[in-house]
Amino acid sequence: MVGGRVMLQAQKDEITEHVVYERLSRMMKDPRNRDVLRRISDDEFRHYSFWRKHTSRDVKPSMFRVILYVFVVRVFGVTFGVKLMERGEGSAEELYKRMAERVAGIEQLIEDEDKHEKLLIGLIDEERLKYVSSMVLGLNDALVEL
Incomplete structure (x- = not known):
C-alpha cells in the first residue's frame, strides 16, 4: 500500500x-x-476523485x-505558462508509474497524464505558430513598403 501522505499529496x-486548468480555460479566446x-x-x-476514494x-x-x-499566464503568455504546467504533468506521470504496482486502477491516470502532456504541447506549438506567422506578416508588410 502506498503511503497515505503520498496519496494525499497526489490528490491535492x-x-x-x-482549478488551474478551469481558470485558464476561461481566459482563452480560442x-x-x-x-x-x-x-x-x-x-x-x-x-x-480517484485519490479521494483511496484516502477517504x-x-x-x-x-x-x-x-x-x-x-x-497573464504576464508571460500562454506558451510560457503551459510549458510550466507541462512539467507538472510529467512529474505526475512519473510518480504514478512508480505507484503502478501498488495502486489498482492507476493505469488510466498514467494514460491521461501522457495525453495531457501531448495536448499541452499542441497548445504551445499552435501559439508559437501564431507568433511566427505574425512576424512573417510584419516582415512582409515591411518589404512591401520598401
Missing part, C-alpha cells in the same frame, strides 16, 4: 491542477484551446499555485 495536486483546457480540467477532477478525505487546492499559474 490533482484538485489544484483541476474555442479550441478553451475546449482542450476544459477537458484536461475534467480529467484532473476525475483523478482527484477531501482536500483543498493549493490556492498559491493556482494564483501563481494564472499570474504567469
